[in-house]
Each structure stands twice: as C-alpha cells, then as structure tokens.
Amino acid sequence: MALNTNKSLRNSVMYQVFVRNFSDKGTFAEVEKKLEEIKALGVDIIWLMPIHPIGKVKRKGTLGSPYAISDYRSVNPEFGTIEDFERLVNAIHSNGMKCIIDVVYNHTSPDSVLSTEHPEWFYHRADGSFGNRVGDWSDIIDLDYSNHDLWDYQIETLKYWAGYVDGFRCDVAPLIPIEFWLKAREEVVKVRKDCIWLSESVEPGFILYMRGRGLTALSDSEIFRAFDISYDYDCYRSFLDCIGGGSLSEYAKDINRQEYIYPDNYVKLRFLENHDVTRASFLLPDEKILKNWTAFMFFQKGMALIYNGQEKGVSHLPSLFDKDTVEWQSDETIDLTKFIGKLSEIKHDPVFTDSVYEVKSEADSFIVAVHTNGKSKAVGVFSVKGNTASVKVPLDDGCYTDMVSGKTTEVFRGMIRNTGDPIIILK
Numbered sequence: 001m002a003l004n005t006n007k008s009l010r011n012s013v014m015y016q017v018f019v020r021n022f023s024d025k026g027t028f029a030e031v032e033k034k035l036e037e038i039k040a041l042g043v044d045i046i047w048l049m050p051i052h053p054i055g056k057v058k059r060k061g062t063l064g065s066p067y068a069i070s071d072y073r074s075v076n077p078e079f080g081t082i083e084d085f086e087r088l089v090n091a092i093h094s095n096g097m098k099c100i101i102d103v104v105y106n107h108t109s110p111d112s113v114l115s116t117e118h119p120e121w122f123y124h125r126a127d128g129s130f131g132n133r134v135g136d137w138s139d140i141i142d143l144d145y146s147n148h149d150l151w152d153y154q155i156e157t158l159k160y161w162a163g164y165v166d167g168f169r170c171d172v173a174p175l176i177p178i179e180f181w182l183k184a185r186e187e188v189v190k191v192r193k194d195c196i197w198l199s200e201s202v203e204p205g206f207i208l209y210m211r212g213r214g215l216t217a218l219s220d221s222e223i224f225r226a227f228d229i230s231y232d233y234d235c236y237r238s239f240l241d242c243i244g245g246g247s248l249s250e251y252a253k254d255i256n257r258q259e260y261i262y263p264d265n266y267v268k269l270r271f272l273e274n275h276d277v278t279r280a281s282f283l284l285p286d287e288k289i290l291k292n293w294t295a296f297m298f299f300q301k302g303m304a305l306i307y308n309g310q311e312k313g314v315s316h317l318p319s320l321f322d323k324d325t326v327e328w329q330s331d332e333t334i335d336l337t338k339f340i341g342k343l344s345e346i347k348h349d350p351v352f353t354d355s356v357y358e359v360k361s362e363a364d365s366f367i368v369a370v371h372t373n374g375k376s377k378a379v380g381v382f383s384v385k386g387n388t389a390s391v392k393v394p395l396d397d398g399c400y401t402d403m404v405s406g407k408t409t410e411v412f413r414g415m416i417r418n419t420g421d422p423i424i425i426l427k
Contacts, residue, residue, distance in 0.1 A: 001187070001199065004034045005265045007354050009196070009303055013344045016307045018275060019048060019079050020063065021318040021325050028080040028088040034094040041311055041337060045196065045303075046092055047169050049275065050076050050102040051085060055109020057186045058139045061321025067171060068109040068139045072157045078110065089164050096343070098166035100196055105154055106175045107132060107140035114153075115323060121150040133175075133215055136404040145177050155184050167196025173227065174202050174218035175210065181226035198269060199227040204234060206270065222279050229267045229303055234258070243283060243293075248384065249361040255300070256359055267410070268302035274311055281314040282305045287334055288420050294336065295404060295422035296367055298343035299380040302358040346403050346424055351376045366391050366418065381416060381423040385420020390415040400425045 015038050023030035032049075038046065050066035051077050059068065075085050082117030092099045108114055111131060114121055123142040125131040130141040143150060146400070158168065173181065183196075188195050201220050210217035223230045235258070238251040272293060273278035284290040290313065296327065298304045309318075309326040318324040355371035355378070362368050365385040371378040381391050388397075396409045402409045403424045409416060416423065 001023045001056050002265075003224060003272060005224075005267060006194075007265050007267070009228060009267045010301060010354075011348050011350075011352055013042050013298075013304045013306065013347060014045045014047055014198075014269070015041065015043040015218045015250060016274060017049065017307060018066075018308060019051065019076075020066065020323065024309050024325050025326075026323070027076060028084040029183065032088045032091045032421060035091055035097075039097060039335075041306065041340050042347070043052045043097055043306070045098045045166070047198070050104055052104075053077065053080060055111045055139070057109060059318065059321075060107075060139045063322055064109075065139055065320045065360050067320070068107075069104050070109045070112045071155075072108075072114075073160065082246045086164060094324040096198065099121050099164075100167035100169055100198065101161060101165050102171060102278050103158065103168045104171040105143065106172045107137065107142045108271050109139065112141075112180040114143075117172050118131045118153075121153075122145050131215070133210075145180055151180055151183065154180075155187045158188050159183055160193060162192035164362075165196070166192065168196065169198040169200065170227070171198040171200050172202065172206065175216055177216055178218055178225055186228050188265075191387065197227045197230070198229040201230040201233055201384060203237060205237075208340060220326070224263050224266055229269050232268045232270055232302070238311075240283075243384075247361075248367065249363045252359040252361045256392070259301075259357055268300070269305050270297050270300040270302045271305040271307070272297050273307045273317075273319075274305065275307065275317075277317075279315050279317050279328065280310060280403050281313040281332075281334065282317070282382060285315070286386055287313070289384060289386045290334070291336070291382050291423045292386070294340070295343055296369065296380065296382040296384065296426065298347050299369055299378070299382075299424060301352070301371065302353065304347060305341065311335075346426070349378065350427055353424060362391050363389065365386075365389070368393060370394055379427070381418050383418050383420045383422070386420050387418075388420050389418060391418050395425065395427065398427070 018249045020026040052069045053071050054064040055070040075082050089099045122130055123144045132140055132142045201223050209218040220230050235254045238254045241247045242251040315332055351371050351373050354371040357371050359369045365387045367382040369380045393416045397411050399408050399410050404422050
C-alpha cells in the first residue's frame, strides 16, 4: 500500500473542474475568476479535468473527449497557453488550495504525438493496426506497457507536470500495471514531495469483465499499494440500488466492509456525482433528500468530491464531446453553496481524520453513521428518504448541538427526533 498516505486527506474537499464547460469561454482565465467562490465552499484541492490537446481523428462530437489526448506535454490551446495555466495554478495556490490534473495514461487519440513517433508503444490488433481493448472507446487507441521505454517517457512527463501541480488524478488507473504506478510514485516524489495520487478505480463488474479477457484490471486493494485515494465505485452500484427502492442495509454493509478489507490509512473519494455518472439532483430531485445524501457524503470516511455545478443543484450532466456550459443560474438550480460550506467546515474536524467508522440502516429510511476516535465521536443521522421519525443513536441522553443547523437537539431514551433534515453531532 502507499505507506506514506496522510490520513488528513480524509478531511479534504476536492472540487472537479471541466474547463471547457465551466464557463462560456471555457478557458483557464475564466476558472481563475471563480476561485474565491470555489474556496468559499471549503475546497482544499481543485482537480482540473484533462488540460491537454485533443485528437482530431475519430473525434466524438464536435470538440472531442478531453480523454482522447494528442500530446501529454502541452496544453489545449482552446483553454489558453502554458503561461495561462501556470497563472491559474499560482492563483489556486494563492487562495490556499492545491491543484491536481488528470493523467490519461491508458490510451491516446489515434493521431497523438506518440502514435506517430513511437508506434511500437501501442497495442496492435492481429492485422498490425492500432486498436483498443474496450469496444465503445472508439476515439482512442491503447498504449502497451510491456515496453519499458514507454514507462520512462510517461514518468518523465509526470515529473514535468509535478513542477507545476500538487498531484494527479489517474484515469482508469486499474488498467495499467501496478508496477508502473509504484515506479512513477517513487520517481515523482523527487520533484513533488507531497504529491497527491488519486486513482479512478473501476466498478467490480468491469474488473471481472477485463480479467475474463485476460487483461490487467487492478482491484482497489491493489490500487492502494501505489495510490493515496481511490474512487468509491465498489459501493456505487449498491447506492444506486438503494435510491431506486433497494435495500439501504445492503449499502451500509458495503461501506462497512471497506473498514476491514483496505489498509488502515485508506482514503476513499466519496461522491454523489462526477463527469461519468448522472447528476445527483437528477437522481434525487427532492431537495430535502438531496441535502441528506449530500451531508452523508461529506460525513463519510474519506475525501468529499464536488463536481462543478453540484453546488447549484444542476441536474444536467454536461456533454464530454461538445460545448455544453454549466447552467449556473436556471429555474432548476438549487443553491447549496452555504450548505456545502457548512459541511466542509464540519469535515475539517479532527475526529474525521483517524476513526473507526460504522454505518447502520434504521427502518430502511435513515442512515446512522458513527466516527469514533478515543473519547471523540461524530454521529450523523440522515433521512435519506425524507421521512420524520425518532431514531436510535449511540449517544447518552442529553442536549447536543446539531452542527448542520446550529440548533439544539435532544437525545431521550437513546432516541433522537429527526424531522427530515440531516443531523451531525460532534462529541
């Protein structure tokens, strides 16, 4: 595992920016203008989706996917210049935040610099043509990590960007040999001592599918050998099941399982949405239910993720392939900015840094989650179906401050009255 992963990452809030669709102009400069607003959400780390040029061959949509990269060592001119990028990163740092960028190392666009200069570094079909191992990714071609010259190039590229940024979000990292990631971490630390490594881990079904074809597909347990943070996809399917009418207790079991199958310093990226999945407010159109799930996401053990627009309750997921600017102000938006800011403030409490974590389902309508660290305790009660009831909690009878609302709430005979709003108590 990544032995030096700092548990304080669990107190952090990450904000994901899709530069193209973040603003009408879609530039680094426009992101820079919004940094104070992002900081006000309690954000610690900004993740910029791929900043590199996009290929033109087999491009999807009018502008192409940012994950079909043509040159790892330059920036997309649509976003600005390298100087504009550096100015943005410096501004992020000046606002007390860190910056990580997307690393897309499983594949490139068919017309990438590497496909021209080093075709031997790619996977080839039986007829010798370029190809990819996952059929619907028709706009990319796969790299072949059996060639160690490719390793050297990719690691040198990481070291170059580590001179600018504080870390990397690594796209479909499980499809690349863990030995590469271990070597990359070992080398990058020479440039960026506290480099942050986030893996886009994948869903269990996809791991089995890839392994069934004899291809590399790393489990989260393997990923944690080299990465500080992995996605929460091992629980995402059961989350979708329970909001669709399935069992809340099964979801709780999946979360609890993480406590004993992963290393002591594991950090999960907790999210309700990102650029690949449906917006939270689309799945959860009831504002009270949306707020409960948002509060639970922040309360969970791990780092919290906000995808640009989530703080306004935007329900439309921007296209990856076309200009599709986030509608920051529309009839559908719900202003969650102050709510998220309060949750971020709570998340920075030391009890969330290093705790024993347990989640329970009460009446299949409420989540009761507990962080325990010595005498310190955080108890969260979340009405994830918007119900009102008295709920059993692991607290002594007495009056407590609900950190979300700021109001006093009472525990009587081991029960707390939940009126449908999230409750978080720090003891």
